[in-house]
Amino acid sequence: MATDDRGESLAEVGEFTVIERLVAGRRQPDAVTLGPGDDAAVLRSSDGQTVVSTDMLVAGRHFRLDWSTPHDVGRKSIAQNAADIEAMGARATGFVVAFGAPADTPAAQALALADGMWHEAAALGAGIIGGDLVSAPLWVISVTALGDLDGRHPVRRSGARPGDTVAVIGELGRSAAGYALWDNWVDGFDELRRRHLVPEPPYGQGRAAADAGATAMTDVSDGLVADLAHIADGSGVGIGLRTEALSADRDALAAAAAAVGADPMAWILGGGEDHALVATFPGAPPTGWTPIGRVLDGPPRVLVDDAAWQGNPGWQSFD
Amino acid sequence: MATDDRGESLAEVGEFTVIERLVAGRRQPDAVTLGPGDDAAVLRSSDGQTVVSTDMLVAGRHFRLDWSTPHDVGRKSIAQNAADIEAMGARATGFVVAFGAPADTPAAQALALADGMWHEAAALGAGIIGGDLVSAPLWVISVTALGDLDGRHPVRRSGARPGDTVAVIGELGRSAAGYALWDNWVDGFDELRRRHLVPEPPYGQGRAAADAGATAMTDVSDGLVADLAHIADGSGVGIGLRTEALSADRDALAAAAAAVGADPMAWILGGGEDHALVATFPGAPPTGWTPIGRVLDGPPRVLVDDAAWQGNPGWQSFD
Numbered sequence: 001m002a003t004d005d006r007g008e009s010l011a012e013v014g015e016f017t018v019i020e021r022l023v024a025g026r027r028q029p030d031a032v033t034l035g036p037g038d039d040a041a042v043l044r045s046s047d048g049q050t051v052v053s054t055d056m057l058v059a060g061r062h063f064r065l066d067w068s069t070p071h072d073v074g075r076k077s078i079a080q081n082a083a084d085i086e087a088m089g090a091r092a093t094g095f096v097v098a099f100g101a102p103a104d105t106p107a108a109q110a111l112a113l114a115d116g117m118w119h120e121a122a123a124l125g126a127g128i129i130g131g132d133l134v135s136a137p138l139w140v141i142s143v144t145a146l147g148d149l150d151g152r153h154p155v156r157r158s159g160a161r162p163g164d165t166v167a168v169i170g171e172l173g174r175s176a177a178g179y180a181l182w183d184n185w186v187d188g189f190d191e192l193r194r195r196h197l198v199p200e201p202p203y204g205q206g207r208a209a210a211d212a213g214a215t216a217m218t219d220v221s222d223g224l225v226a227d228l229a230h231i232a233d234g235s236g237v238g239i240g241l242r243t244e245a246l247s248a249d250r251d252a253l254a255a256a257a258a259a260v261g262a263d264p265m266a267w268i269l270g271g272g273e274d275h276a277l278v279a280t281f282p283g284a285p286p287t288g289w290t291p292i293g294r295v296l297d298g299p300p301r302v303l304v305d306d307a308a309w310q311g312n313p314g315w316q317s318f319d
Numbered sequence: 320m321a322t323d324d325r326g327e328s329l330a331e332v333g334e335f336t337v338i339e340r341l342v343a344g345r346r347q348p349d350a351v352t353l354g355p356g357d358d359a360a361v362l363r364s365s366d367g368q369t370v371v372s373t374d375m376l377v378a379g380r381h382f383r384l385d386w387s388t389p390h391d392v393g394r395k396s397i398a399q400n401a402a403d404i405e406a407m408g409a410r411a412t413g414f415v416v417a418f419g420a421p422a423d424t425p426a427a428q429a430l431a432l433a434d435g436m437w438h439e440a441a442a443l444g445a446g447i448i449g450g451d452l453v454s455a456p457l458w459v460i461s462v463t464a465l466g467d468l469d470g471r472h473p474v475r476r477s478g479a480r481p482g483d484t485v486a487v488i489g490e491l492g493r494s495a496a497g498y499a500l501w502d503n504w505v506d507g508f509d510e511l512r513r514r515h516l517v518p519e520p521p522y523g524q525g526r527a528a529a530d531a532g533a534t535a536m537t538d539v540s541d542g543l544v545a546d547l548a549h550i551a552d553g554s555g556v557g558i559g560l561r562t563e564a565l566s567a568d569r570d571a572l573a574a575a576a577a578a579v580g581a582d583p584m585a586w587i588l589g590g591g592e593d594h595a596l597v598a599t600f601p602g603a604p605p606t607g608w609t610p611i612g613r614v615l616d617g618p619p620r621v622l623v624d625d626a627a628w629q630g631n632p633g634w635q636s637f638d
Contacts, residue, residue, distance in 0.1 A: 009637075015635050033473070034473055037476075037553075038475050040370045040406070040407045040466065043368065043369050044368050048363055048364055048365075049361050052360050052361075056453045056455075056459070058456075058459070083358075084359045088357070088359045090359070096371055096372070096463055097373070098373050100375050100377055133636055136375075137377075140375070140419060142451075147359065154361050217358075218358055219358060316334050316335075318329050318422040
């Protein structure tokens with residue numbers, strides 16, 4: 001295999017040496033009883049329960065290597081899994097990662113991917129505790145996130161009750177805006193373009209919501225209305241949103257929306273991948289959360305300003 | 320997308336309906352506090368520790384859909400991950416699974432894959448507790464296994480001491496034999512050909528080894544000599560094997576080896592993917608384990624009948 005100016009390939013360096021480089025010098029959190037290098041890792045939980053979620057990211061489908069650096073892809077893959085742990089009211093403690101890539105992939109790119117993963121995990125106080133490295137015809141990244149409830153009850157999608165306040169924390173519509181900017185070759189709006197590549201979930205707020213008595217919660221991965229529909233279905237309730245409560249997001253997106261001829265509210269209500277948190281509360285939401293609506297008596301549905309939502313029905317894997 | 324006689328595709332059925340079908344009617348073990356259907360699952364451990372390991376399987380690389388049924392692939396993907404949990408002296412309790420496949424994949428194949436996974440998980444008393452289903456240009460399956468040590472110390476690769484007995488349980492060379500039979504279009508030897516598609520790890524024997532005081536253990540995934548080299552390196556010891564102790568495996572493989580013109584001992588020492596367990600014991604190995612050698616003073620190396628092994632150095636991801 002030819003060496004090029006991108007440096008040595010995975011095949012040239014070899015699986016075991018690449019893994020040594022990926023693992024060297026990383027600092028594991030205290031909860032990790034046994035880190036990478038054996039048949040399995042061992043992770044301690046504070047209350048005997050482990051929260052677990054998994055996501056697969058496929059090149060060309062969930063990320064593009066002509067838009068994102070490997071470091072960006074690493075951060076995104078951890079962030080979106082960590083958001084699922086947050087959405088249960090837990091904190092992420094460890095991640096295991098499987099990475100498939102062509103044999104001629106520069107080893108330096110694998111290391112940059114791992115650096116991005118560690119960057120994001122460290123922000124959570126978590127570690128990459130194990131993994132697998134295999135040959136595949138394109139980049140495929142599979143992350144499993146493990147989390148600790150610290151004695152809390154998990155906040156499910158099924159507990160919303162009529163009269164609860166619906167509230168959100170984290171910004172909405174940024175990833176969809178960034179995608180539209182990238183896709184339309186519109187320059188500028190660097191922060192929005194960046195947010196499409198690397199989401200910024202509101203780490204720690206899932207626990208805050210659980211402590212404030214949240215009855216249901218999810219992260220906004222498919223789209224705000226689509227994800228609230230999961231809560232509506234799971235809880236057997238209606239949910240009514242007020243777009244006036246989302247004016248801060250609308251204002252922040254107005255200029256970018258004008259630049260690509262889009263409706264910012266379509267991004268806010270229909271765009272996913274921001275991994276904001278949305279939850280329902282019988283009482284007041286915690287500080288920093290924005291009330292955006294109310295839980296209604298059934299049937300399960302999401303109303304936007306008292307009407308059925310006609311926009312993007314949300315991400316579907318096989319569309 | 321055209322419908323063909325293979326039935327409805329994943330795209331036609333739709334992600335959420337496929338997931339409903341995959342999850343319907345499955346019975347989760349008691350350790351699963353919260354199963355599939357929310358942002359994350361919750362799994363209870365008996366001692367506050369969770370063992371975790373992950374493997375990715377890529378079509379054409381780790382399985383072939385012209386050799387294996389989807390049910391076979393499901394069983395294999397769970398079995399090889401469960402073997403990693405066994406190799407720590409633990410028992411598998413739950414698995415999360417990410418599955419990437421083309422949009423035109425028959426939904427019935429995804430269901431058969433899940434049935435195979437559940438078949439294997441149920442044999443362990445474990446469940447498939449969560450997952451992800453995404454679009455990918457080829458089949459990619461990523462499994463993360465979670466296990467319970469039940470208060471045991473994990474058996475690592477680093478504890479072997481000179482004088483320990485090296486012992487194995489589970490059959491060796493079967494997967495390599497089966498591969499050679501498939502690859503050479505040799506009919507017959509159905510059991511061997513089947514064992515290449517679906518390994519049969521010796522479930523429960525990892526715990527038996529831990530209880531018998533095993534000082535080091537691993538599963539045979541890359542090849543017996545290659546995997547023992549990991550113990551030798553991890554423990555800073557030499558390992559000496561006696562091929563006469565492997566005569567039962569050699570006899571079982573003799574006819575197939577003759578049919579393809581191979582050396583059965585090359586399969587036994589160099590073939591991986593059988594997921595037998597090999598461990599070192601200061602005292603007698605448990606019932607059913609076969610002593611095959613002894614731990615020697617350093618330097619780290621594996622000797623076969625007192626000589627360096629000249630055969631297959633073991634599976635490498637990017638060869």
